Amino acid sequence: MSAFDHQQQQQQLMRPDNVEEEEEEEDEEDDEEQIQGEYNEEYYGSDVSNESGPETMPWIAWFCSLGGHQYFAEVADEFVEDDFNLTGLNSIVPFYKEALDMILDLEPEEDSTKVPDVSIVEASAEQLYGLIHQRFIVTRQGLQQMADKYQAGHFGSCPRTFCQSTNVVPCGRYDLPGVETVKLYCPNCQDIYSPPSSRYHNLDGAYFGTTFAHMLFHIYPELVPIIPNKIYAPAIYGFKISEYSRCGPRMQWLRNKQDPKTLDASGKLIKDSDDEDK
Structure with a gap:
């Protein structure tokens, strides 16, 4: 061991304990300030920029x-x-x-x-x-944003086979929070489904409400898909099961949709409109 190394070792042994404690306290204070700064920046936003440019974004x-x-x-x-x-x-x-x-x-x-x-x-x-x-999202600006997301397929597609991957929109069955999680509404079969991804299973349905999904397609009717109406028919060895059977189809008329060609500009059946004129 050289004389220089021996001198350094003696200095470390002679170093008072309180100096080490002070340095540890300073390190802890620096860590707390850094954590607090990161938290304020993450949750409250900040206008402070460093050399690499702005690193914050609005909440x-x-x-x-x-x-x-x-x-x-x-x-x-x-x-x-x-x-x-x-x-x-x-x-x-x-x-x-x-x-x-x-x-x-x-x-x-x-x-x-x-x-x-x-x-x-x-x-x-x-x-x-x-x-x-x-x-x-029920205002003009909000509807436009959600319509763009719907057309881009951000909300996913309907799991029903005969809907042919129709895009869906989020909706809720209640307007008050804490009742039920978000659901997905299909404009083709007009039914709701649970999101396939578990990351949305804790998202409150009240954040989208009961009005938005239906107002969207009322304001933008061109977004409603035009898909041939098909209903699955259960069969055994190629023979359709009777509606009177226990395992037969039930209430298939719920899936039936009105042909747009039979409606006038006001949404009434053309036949009903003619009867009113008489």
Whole structure:
């Protein structure tokens, strides 16, 4: 061992314990500041840019980009900032003000002591955004966004064979949160199905509501697919099973759709319109 190495070893042995403790505390403080900075940047947004360019994004864009949130449209900030569009939501969502500030990328109040845990605000922000989203997607701007996503096939296709992979749209059977998860509505068979991917099985159906799916095809009738109406007929050795059999087909008329050629411009049967004229 050289004299220089021996001198370094003696210096380390003579080093006081309190110096090591101070260095450990400084390292812990640096780690806490780094974690806190990353959290604020992730959930509240930040305008700070580093040498590599801006690394943050608005909360709404970040939320819609998360896995399992592909069904959501990005609600315009102007819509969220209008108090009229949020009427009644403050009585449904806990920590309403803090959640709204998070959605709008506003800095949280430093002296706020009402919130026990930031994770609670995060859950409230998700619920608040979902209920705002329910109202936004029935507006002209929201319908256009969802129509584009529908045409691009972002919501998937109908599992029914005779629907020939018709695109579906998300919908809910209830308008209040916490009742049922999201379903997928097929405009061809006019039935609803559970999403095939488990990532959507915890997504609340109230975030899409009972109105959107049907209003979409009412405003954009050209999106309704024109597919020949076919109904599966069960058979044994090539012979169709009678409707009077226990395992025979039931209520096939539910699948029948009106031929568009028999309807006038108002949606009435041409025969019924002629009878009214008489």
